[in-house]
Amino acid sequence: MEKLRYERPIIKKLNTGFVNKFGTQTKNEVVSHLEGASVKELIHQYGSPLFVISEKQIRRNFQHASRVFKTRYPKVQFAWSYKTNYLNAVCRVFHQEGSWAEVVSGFEYEKALGNGVPGNKIIFNGPDKTEEQLILAAQNNSLIHIDHFDELYMLIKVSEEFSLKPRVAIRVNMDTGIYPKWDRFGFNYENGQAWSAVTKIIHSGLLSLVGLHCHIGTFMLETAAYGIAATKLSELAHKIKANFGLAVQYLDLGGGFPSTNTLKGSYLPGTDTVPTIDQFADTISEAILGAGFDQEELPLLILETGRALVDDAGFLLGTVLANKRLSDGRSSTILDIGVNSLFTAFWYDHKVTPAQEGGQYTEETVLYGPLCMNIDIIRENISLPLLKRGDHVVVHKVGAYNMTQWMQFITLRPNILLLDQNSHPHVIRQAETLNYLQSGELVPEHLAKSSLS
Amino acid sequence: MNLSGSLQNPKRKLVIAVTGLNAIDSPGPGVAVIRAIRESNEYELRIIGLSYEALEPGIYLHDLVDKTYQIPYPSAGVENLMHRLTRIHEIEKIDLIIPNFDAELFSFIKLSERLKEMGIRTFLPDLEQFEARHKISLYKFGKKHHLMVPEDRIVNQVNELNKAADDLDFPLVVKGKYYDAMIVNTKEEAQKAFYKLQAKWGLPVIAQKFITGTEINIAVLGDGKGNTISVIPMRKLYITDKGKAWAGITIEDASYLELADKFVKATNWRGGCELEIMQTTEGISYIMEVNPRFPAWIYLTAGAGQNQPATLVKMALGEKVEPFKHYTVGKMFIRYAWDLVTDVSEFQQISVKGEL
Amino acid sequence: MKFKKNIATSDTGFVFNPGSGDSFSSNQIGTDIIACFKEDKSRQEIIELISDKYDVERNQLEKDLEDFLTQLREHNLLEE
Numbered sequence: 001m002e003k004l005r006y007e008r009p010i011i012k013k014l015n016t017g018f019v020n021k022f023g024t025q026t027k028n029e030v031v032s033h034l035e036g037a038s039v040k041e042l043i044h045q046y047g048s049p050l051f052v053i054s055e056k057q058i059r060r061n062f063q064h065a066s067r068v069f070k071t072r073y074p075k076v077q078f079a080w081s082y083k084t085n086y087l088n089a090v091c092r093v094f095h096q097e098g099s100w101a102e103v104v105s106g107f108e109y110e111k112a113l114g115n116g117v118p119g120n121k122i123i124f125n126g127p128d129k130t131e132e133q134l135i136l137a138a139q140n141n142s143l144i145h146i147d148h149f150d151e152l153y154m155l156i157k158v159s160e161e162f163s164l165k166p167r168v169a170i171r172v173n174m175d176t177g178i179y180p181k182w183d184r185f186g187f188n189y190e191n192g193q194a195w196s197a198v199t200k201i202i203h204s205g206l207l208s209l210v211g212l213h214c215h216i217g218t219f220m221l222e223t224a225a226y227g228i229a230a231t232k233l234s235e236l237a238h239k240i241k242a243n244f245g246l247a248v249q250y251l252d253l254g255g256g257f258p259s260t261n262t263l264k265g266s267y268l269p270g271t272d273t274v275p276t277i278d279q280f281a282d283t284i285s286e287a288i289l290g291a292g293f294d295q296e297e298l299p300l301l302i303l304e305t306g307r308a309l310v311d312d313a314g315f316l317l318g319t320v321l322a323n324k325r326l327s328d329g330r331s332s333t334i335l336d337i338g339v340n341s342l343f344t345a346f347w348y349d350h351k352v353t354p355a356q357e358g359g360q361y362t363e364e365t366v367l368y369g370p371l372c373m374n375i376d377i378i379r380e381n382i383s384l385p386l387l388k389r390g391d392h393v394v395v396h397k398v399g400a401y402n403m404t405q406w407m408q409f410i411t412l413r414p415n416i417l418l419l420d421q422n423s424h425p426h427v428i429r430q431a432e433t434l435n436y437l438q439s440g441e442l443v444p445e446h447l448a449k450s451s452l453s
Numbered sequence: 454m455n456l457s458g459s460l461q462n463p464k465r466k467l468v469i470a471v472t473g474l475n476a477i478d479s480p481g482p483g484v485a486v487i488r489a490i491r492e493s494n495e496y497e498l499r500i501i502g503l504s505y506e507a508l509e510p511g512i513y514l515h516d517l518v519d520k521t522y523q524i525p526y527p528s529a530g531v532e533n534l535m536h537r538l539t540r541i542h543e544i545e546k547i548d549l550i551i552p553n554f555d556a557e558l559f560s561f562i563k564l565s566e567r568l569k570e571m572g573i574r575t576f577l578p579d580l581e582q583f584e585a586r587h588k589i590s591l592y593k594f595g596k597k598h599h600l601m602v603p604e605d606r607i608v609n610q611v612n613e614l615n616k617a618a619d620d621l622d623f624p625l626v627v628k629g630k631y632y633d634a635m636i637v638n639t640k641e642e643a644q645k646a647f648y649k650l651q652a653k654w655g656l657p658v659i660a661q662k663f664i665t666g667t668e669i670n671i672a673v674l675g676d677g678k679g680n681t682i683s684v685i686p687m688r689k690l691y692i693t694d695k696g697k698a699w700a701g702i703t704i705e706d707a708s709y710l711e712l713a714d715k716f717v718k719a720t721n722w723r724g725g726c727e728l729e730i731m732q733t734t735e736g737i738s739y740i741m742e743v744n745p746r747f748p749a750w751i752y753l754t755a756g757a758g759q760n761q762p763a764t765l766v767k768m769a770l771g772e773k774v775e776p777f778k779h780y781t782v783g784k785m786f787i788r789y790a791w792d793l794v795t796d797v798s799e800f801q802q803i804s805v806k807g808e809l
Numbered sequence: 810m811k812f813k814k815n816i817a818t819s820d821t822g823f824v825f826n827p828g829s830g831d832s833f834s835s836n837q838i839g840t841d842i843i844a845c846f847k848e849d850k851s852r853q854e855i856i857e858l859i860s861d862k863y864d865v866e867r868n869q870l871e872k873d874l875e876d877f878l879t880q881l882r883e884h885n886l887l888e889e
Contacts, residue, residue: 006865009839009877011824013884014507014804014832179609179657265655267631268559269530325876329883361836386836388869797832801823805834 007359007386008323010331028362028385031353031394035423039317039355039392042417047431048319048392049337051416053399055093057313059421062097065277065309072285075300079123081255082108084306084400085314089418089428091115094309102255102304106133113140123252123304125171125213127151127185134158138166145169145213145252147186152197159206169211169252170197174232176216176225185215189232195239202244209246212236215254215304219263223275227283229253234291237299252302253284259311261348261397270348277308307400314399316342317355320391321370331365333387338369338376340409342395343402345369345378352378355392358385371410403429408437463497468545469766470501470573473553473746474511474518479695480788482553484511485752486762487518492755493763501545503552507804513795520545523807527557534560535567542571549574549769551762553746556631558583576724576769578677578745585720586743588628588659598719600712601739603731605661614643617660626661629654634696636663664741666733669706670698672747672754673713674761676768677723683759683777684713687750690785698750698788703757705782712738725751725761750786757784811888812846812881826886833884838863842877 032039035054043050062078069076079102080094086108091101092115101112104126112122119140127147129137134151135158137144144166146152152170159166171186172194187194201207212233216225230253237248257280262270288301318337326332339345352367362383369376378395387393406413412432417425469490473481487500502521504512512521522541525533541547550573552561561568562583565575577583585594595602603626606617618625618640627643628634629650637643643660650658667688674683686709691699713728727748729741747762754761759777768774803809817825822840824833835843838859845855852874860870881887 003864004837004862006863006869007836007838008873009836009842011833011835011839011843011877011880011884011886014800014834179607265651267528267556267655269528272531272560272563323876325879329880359836797825800832801819801821801825804832805821805823 005357005359007361008388010361010363010386012363028358028360029353030355030357031396032355032357034315034394035419037419037423037425039394042425043317043319043392046415046417046425046427048317049335049341049414050317051341051398051403051414052315052317053087053090053310053416053418053428054313054315055418055420056423058090058093058310058399059097061309061313062094062099065303065305066098068277068281069285069301069303072281073288073301075298077250077300077302078309079121079252079302079304081304081306082111083404084255085310085403086111087403087416087428088115089426090310090403100302104128106130109133109137109142120167123302125215125304131158134166135162135164138162138164141167143167143169143211145171145211146197146201147171149187149197149200152200156200156204156206159204165206165208167210168201168207169209169213169248169250170194170201171213171215172233172236174214174216174229176228176232178217178220178222178225180217182215182217186213189236194236198236198240202240202246209240209248211248211250211252211299211302213252213254213302215256217256219258219307220256221258221274223279223283226253226280227287230284230287231291234288234293238292241297247297248299250300250302251288252304255304255306257305257308259307259397259400261311261344261350264347264349310399311397312399314397314402316395316398316402318393318395320387320389320393322389323387326366331363332368333365333384334368334370335378335393336370337378337393337395338371338409338411339378340369340371340376340407340411341402341413342369342378342398343405343407344398344400348397349379349382350398351396352382352384353394353396354385354387355394358387361386373410408432412437465496466499467496467766467770468499468501468548470503470541470545470547470550471518471553472503472505472524472551472557474502474504474509474521475506476510476749478693478790479697480749481509482747482749482751484514484517485749486551486553486747487511488752489755489760489762490766491517493760493766495763496766499545501541501547503541503550504803507800510793512803512809513793513799521803521809523803527554527560531560531563535564538564538568538573539571542573547573549576549766551575551747551765552577555745558745574769576677576765578720578723578726582720582722583745586726586745588630588742589657591740591743595740598715600715600719601737603662603664603739603741605659607657608647608660609657611644611647614647614660615640618643621660621662624663626663628659628661630657630659664731664733664739666731666739668692669704669709669730669732669738670701670748670750671709671713671728671730672751672761673717673722673726673728674759674764675717675720675722675724675726676774677721679718679721681714681717681776682764682768682774683754683761684710685754685757685759685761685780686710686713687753698786700785700787701750701753702786703753703780703782703784708738712740716740716743725765750788753784753786754780756786757781811849812843813886813888816843816847816886818843818847824886826884829885831884833886839877842874 079100082103100121101117102123103109119142122142124137125145173183173186174189187197201209216229233251258274260270260274318335321334324332367378415431416429418428471483473483475481476484499519502518503524524537592602592605624638627646631654635646670687672685687701688704689698689701725747727744731739757780759780822835
């Protein structure tokens, strides 16, 4: 006689606050394959944990967003936000699709050049640009987005010294009715700071003001805020035109579109509440088209969308290390995925699904990572089928920020795999080794000899 | 031989699914809605209860609820809810769903088109109407439509509470995003309330200016085209420690009818809602809150001559409905607790099978 | 370690403790194990029976049985 499929025996108390399987979930979703590739096979071949990025999904996302904006506004340009995910392979997929590069540090700038992006298609943002970097960017005819007056004066100084005429925009911060106000970046619109920066740039005669930039926040759930931002940037553009006869060439609305991840502390899941890219496009294009630009002076709309284009193209595969009953009777599961690689576990209640069929029964579980550190928690509370040691799980929507903000801590960082459009796997970043980790370390001579034996 | 004539004029068969069966000390309106609909006596009704928890009393009231199914919490997402509703619909062929919880309305409004395609009607406000009256936007909404709403501050971080307290003064009402409100007198109390409400309902939390006066509740039914079909104002006579009405009485005051009318015109409200009003000693009526569904005391509207749930059913079926003109002033309700006795087997049935 | 005698169980996995009024729900394996307890089977016998019926390694089962006992103890369903 064939034996029945096994699952752990459990017993749950039923009470008023009780949520049974009908309450929490009506179906246990199993994700055993990604783009046709078996999770089990991938882990077998490339180890666990394992980041997997779907090239197909990136292209789908990009083409969709591009179509959505271009059907509403005639001149649209996306610039890939490097900090969201600067693996060269990922950046190159975006560049192949036509994205420019948006960078916020010297090394990101060099990465963009290395990925074959022409200098004049790199947007250099951020509060930290050195003199050398500014000179290089100016020489390459890149778009320099000025963040503060100290930078503005430095740029004027080097332009004079090296006879450069850099193309610049200012970053503008403003009240768009949302919380928190990102007033730490750029020049404030309401108090006149932005206007005095514009005046300074134009009067210097050394910089060429080509655009206006803002970036109102991150994981924005209010589309209306973008309408306000676009309107205020347009007003500023009109004022520049009226006072100096100069038509700015582009408005850069920055990034901040959310993915469908569920933010911690929110009651409804992100898939239900997050506005679609269409809604953002509607609001932004209506605001600019309604701002009264002459047809021939309609500014190019630049978008630095990161998260919304890559988050759902990233998956983190992992393995169950152990199950443990906590002292208060709660169940917990230890995975080999820690917060050192899944940084976004601090922000999101990530969707986690088993990679193999399980029973109908589910259990409320804490998902811990493998680190010997108390804050290593992947999910504080999740209802999952009964997993056992060696089972695999898939963490969803991890494409944004994890592969840049991850930490080398306690464990080494795993392989990153790209599934190409034919679902063929390519390692695009090798798992770290002890040698890699120690390659920059030096031991002073007086510590060279081991004293223990 | 049939003398009653019912063969010539058979009642229309109708399957109506209702949520909010938690007729407990802080009650959901489901049981009251069902009573009111059953009272209309115009249809051959089958009432399907949709419950979240196994101890919602309505599940066990078999003369009111024919059959109950558990449904997933809104936090499980609309797809899970849709999946479950589809299953239930296959068995029950639902004509109409009347959701009664604030927290679930977002999901049902989002699904209303898809439900319609399946042949399930709803009669709900659209998302825009629904969001406009949300606690978070109510002050802005009031300003726009010249309706009095107490000033408030949206609080996302505990340190913003101090600022709100400076602006609005103590005492302050600290409110959760969906439910619950606490009156606080000190910064410490305010912080405590903030953490409690944040943990339960998420961010933001609302700090609202405290207004004293007479509490009036108004049950309103709008047709979605700006017309007010029914308005019943009620004064709470006895309030539980949870702030719920235990007894109330219909009152006569044209200003409330006007206020309700103004609200319905401003929003084109579709379906039932409850306006919570505070009338100050100066005679100003503040809208404290707009609940986007029937209140738990909705059965009183049937008693007062404007059966709002039954009228909503008619409107949902596309029947023409004229606005009510009269209601009985001085109709009272006194809520009572009543112990229903059942066997553990029923509890087992709903707990394990998810239906009863 | 003994399962309380008066505890009522059903095939659907519903468990009712008339002594405390608490109700519980268990999965199929849990229900099978409880049935064994009620027949006063030893831990060894239970492991034999369950591993005959289900596809499971003994080590795994032993560990999970231990955990199940912890749960039963937690829920006050065992006589110490």
